[in-house]
Amino acid sequence: MKASRTTINVAPQSSFRNPDGSLVLIAGPCSAESEEQMLKTAQQLKAIKGISVFRAGIWKSRTRPDSFKGVGTVGLQWLDMVKKETGLRTACEIANAQHAEAALKHNIDLLTISGRATVNPFAMEEIAAVLKGTHMPVLVNNPVYPNLELWIGALERLQQAGLSDFGVINRGFSTDEQYPYRNHPRWDHMLQLKDLYPELPVLCDAAHIAGRRSLLYPVSQKAVDLGIDGLLFESHTNPPAALSSPQQQLLPQELDLLVNAVASKVKLTGTTELVEQLDELSQQIESLDDELMELLLRRTAMSKKMSQRQVGDLQPSLQAQRWQKQLHEWLQRTTSNGADKSLVAAVLNELQQQNTRNTGLGASAII
Template identity: 75%
Template sequence: MKASRTPINVAQDSSFRHADGKLVLIAGPCSAESEEQMLKTAQQLKAINGINVFRAGIWKSRTRPNSFKGVGTVGLQWLNMVKQETGLRTTCEVANAQHAEEALKHGVDILSISGRATVNPFAMEEIAAALKGTRMPVLVNNPVYPDLRLWLGALERLNHADITDLGVINRGFSADEQYPYRSHPRWDHMLQLQQMHPELPLLCDAAHIAGRRSLLYPVSQKAVDLGADGLLFESHVNPAAALSSPQQQLMPQELDLLINAIESKVRLEGTNYLVEQLDDLSQQMDSVDKELVDLLLRRREVSQKISLHQMGDVQESLQVSRWQQELDAWLQREDYTQMDSGFVKSLMEALQQHRKGPADGVESSAVA
C-alpha cells in the first residue's frame, strides 16, 4: 500500500541505533508477574553482553475479556525497582494516554506504542498529547494489519508533539495464512518503510513474530540480514510457569547463547533455509488463493449462462445425479486421498448450490 512521504523528524542521537553498528538488544518477560520474577530475570539479563534495556508487559491487550490482562500499575513499581537495582533502562508497552501518564510518573525510560494503539488515530492523538513537553524515547509497533499510512501517521502525530527520539518495531502482522509464525513478519512491508525512511531506526520483535522457541534464531537472523538495528526478545527465569506466552520465552542463559550465535553470524544448519522456505511457501499460497478466486469468478459467469437455459425439474434432476457422480469421482481420486472427505463434500455442495443460479432464487454468495 502506498503512503505519503511526509518527512519524519528523527533525533540524530538516537536511543535505538548504535553508532558502532552493534545491535540494540531489549529483553525481559512477556508479562510482569511478581517483584521476585522481575528482579531475578533482570539480574540475569544484565550479565548478557549488549542488553541494556529491560522490557516487561504491564498491561496486556486481550481479545477475550477473561484472559490475563497484566498486573497493571503495580508492575511499574517493579520496573522502577529493576532500574534502581540493576541500572538497566526500562520499557513497557502503552495503549492509551492513561498508560503513558502512569509510565511517565513511575520513571519508565522508553515507551513502546501498542500495535492496537498504532491502528487507532484517536488513541495516538491522546498519547502524543500526554507526551508533549517530554523528551521520551518512543518505539512504535506496526499496526495489527499492514497499513503503512497508519504506521507513519502514528510517527507524525508524535512528531507534532515534538517527540523525535523515535524508532519502529516490526512485531509481525495478522494474516489469513501466518502459520508457522505467531504473527507474519511481512518482511516486504518492513523493507518498504525502511526504503522510505532510512533515517528511522528499525527493530524486530523476534519473540512476537516467532511465537515459538524453534523459530527465534531464524527470524532474528533474517531481520539482521535485512538491516534491522535491533532485536527484542522475551525472557523469563522460568518460562514454563509464565502467565503469558511461555512457548516464546527463553531463560536468560538460553538467550545468551542465541545472541552470541546472531552476533557471530553463525549459520545454524537449516534455520535460515527454513525461514526462506516458509516465506516462499507463503507467497505461493497467496498466488494460489488469487488464482482460486479468479477461477470462481469465471465459474460464476458460466453458472449465470447456464441459468438462462434451465429446463425445470428435468434439468434439476439431471444436475443432482451428475453432482453425486462428480462427488464420488473426486473422493476416489488418488491425489485427494490426503484431503478431508468432509471438506471435499462441503466444497462440492457449495459449488452445487451456487450452480443453481439466480433463476432459481437460490444464488449463493458464499463462494462467489
C-alpha cells in the same frame, strides 16, 4: 502504499542505535505476572551479553473482554524494583495517555507505543501531549495493518511535542495471509520506511512476528541481514506457565543461545533460506486461494443456471446418479495422491448440499 517524504529529526545520540554497530537488545516477559517472576527473569537476562533493556507487558490489549489484561500499575512498581536491583533500563508498552502518565510517574526509562495506538491519530495526539517536554525515548510499533502514513504520522506527532529520541519497531502486520507467522513481517514495508528515513533507528520484534519458538532464529537473522538496529525478544523463566503468549517466549538460557547465534551470524542448517521459502509458499497459497474462490463463484453461478433448466423428475434423477459417481471417483483420487481425505470429503459434501439446495437433488451425504 507510497508515503510522502517529510522531515523527521532524530537525536544524533539515539537510545536505539549503538555507536559500535552492535544490536540493541531488549527482552523480558510478555506480561508482568509477579514481583518474583520479574526479578528472577531480569537477573538471568542481565547475564546475557548485549541485553541492556528489560521490558514487560503491563497493560495487555485483548480482543476478548475475559482474557488476561495485565496486572496494571502494580507492574510498574515491579519494573522500578528491577531497575534498582539489576541496573537494567526498563521499558513498557503504552496504548493511551493514562498509560503514559503512569509510566512517567514510575520512572520507566523508555516507552514503546502499541500498534493499536499507532493506528489511532487521536490516541497519538493525547500521548504526545503527555510526553511533551520530557525527552522520553520512544519506540513506535507499526500500525496493526500496513499503512506507512499512519506510522510516519505517529512520529510526526511525537516530533511536534518536542521529542527526537525515537525509533520504530517492526512487529509484523495483520494481513489476509498470516501463515507461517503470527504477524506478517512485510519486510518490504519496513525497507520503504528505512529508505525514506535512513537516520531513523529500526528494530524488529522477532517474538510477535514469529509467534512460535521455531521461527525466532530465522526471523531474527533475516531482520539483521536487512540492516535493522536492534531486536526485541520475550523471555520467561517458565514459558509453559506464562499467562500470555507461552509459545513465543524463551527461557533466558535459550535466549542466550539465540542471541549468540545471531551475533556470530551462525548459519543453522536450512534456517537461512527458511523464511524466504515460507514467504514464497505463503504467496503461492494466497494465489491458489484466489483461484479457488473464483472457481467456486463460477460453479455457484452454473449450479443456479442448472436449477432453472430442470425438466420434470428425470433430470434430478440423472444428475444425482452422475453426482454420486463423480464423488466416488474424487475420493479414490484423494486416497491415491495423499491428500487430506477428511478435508476433501467435507468440501465435496458442502458442494453436494449446495447442489441439493439449487437443483433439488436428493443425493445422500458421502461421509
